[in-house]
Amino acid sequence: MSTWTPLESNPEVLxxxxxxxxxxxxxxxxxxxxxxxxxxxxxxxxxxAFILLFPCSEAYEKHRAEEHERIKDVKEQHPDDLFYMRQFTHNACGTVALIHSVANNKEVDVTGGVLKKFLEKTAALSPEERGSALEQDTEFTADHQALAQEGQTNADEHESVIHHFIALVNKDGTLYELDGRKSFPIKHGKTTEETFVSDAAKVCKEFMARDPTEVRFTVLALTAAQD
Structure with a gap:
């Protein structure tokens, strides 16, 4: 597994x-x-999309393992065009969350560049193959590394990073949690364009409630640009 410098949860940098x-x-x-x-x-x-940054605590790992056992034998149906990928590159979770946020919203125009090429070449691949493709994509790696150096904290201290980014999106009326460390997308029930914000906020609160003594949570959103 290769290692990238982690992205900071800085809206301007992202x-x-x-x-x-x-x-x-x-x-x-x-x-x-x-x-x-x-x-x-x-x-x-x-x-x-909502993008949640949180610590990979014991509570998160315990819930992730229990969730996997509960869902692994259930043949859940997902939209054919749901873009989901695994994360095989250490510290790439910020990039994976951004890819999940953009790729599952057709209204968000991708006019060119490395992301458009990546989405085109991985469109027919499995989540695992997409994760491997990102790891091997030297152009994507270079763009990530360049931006990761622009945060306000010391990005070189990434050996101790324990935080993780995930994305929450509305796909065809279902609220999906897309976490590259999980084996499959996680459904969080029905949602609409009008209720997505409050529905996604509720999921974020559930993450926080599982770790009540932890305060290191950050929530971001992919939105229309402000004038």
Missing amino acids: TKYIHKLGVSPAWSVNDVIGLDEDMLEFIPRPVK
Whole structure:
């Protein structure tokens, strides 16, 4: 497994990153300053994805293992065009979460660049093959590494990173959790374009409730760019 420098949960850096990858300037990454309904109103609309950053604690690992056992034998049906990929590159979770956020929202234009090429060449591949393709993509690696150096913290101290990014998206009326460390997409029930923000916030709160003594959670959103 190769190792990348981790991305910082900095909206300005992540917005610059998605634009460098080829996402239209009409879209940006923004902070979600609170998960209560009145705070959610401050998020620019439309909101196409939530991106949650959290510590890989014992509580998360325990839940992940239990969830895997519960779902592994259930032949769940997912949309044919749900883009899901595994994460095989250490510290690539930020990039994987951004790919999941963009690839599952057709309204988010990808006009060129490394992301468009990656999505085209991996469209017919399995989640595992997509993860391997990212690991072997030297151009994607270079773009990630360049942006990872622009955060405010010391990116070279990545050996001790324990935080993990995942994406929450609305795909055909189902709220999906897309986590490259899990073996499959996770369904969180029905959602709509109108209720997605509050539905995704509820899932984020569930993550926090499983780790009540932990405060190192960050929530971001892929939204329309602000004028």
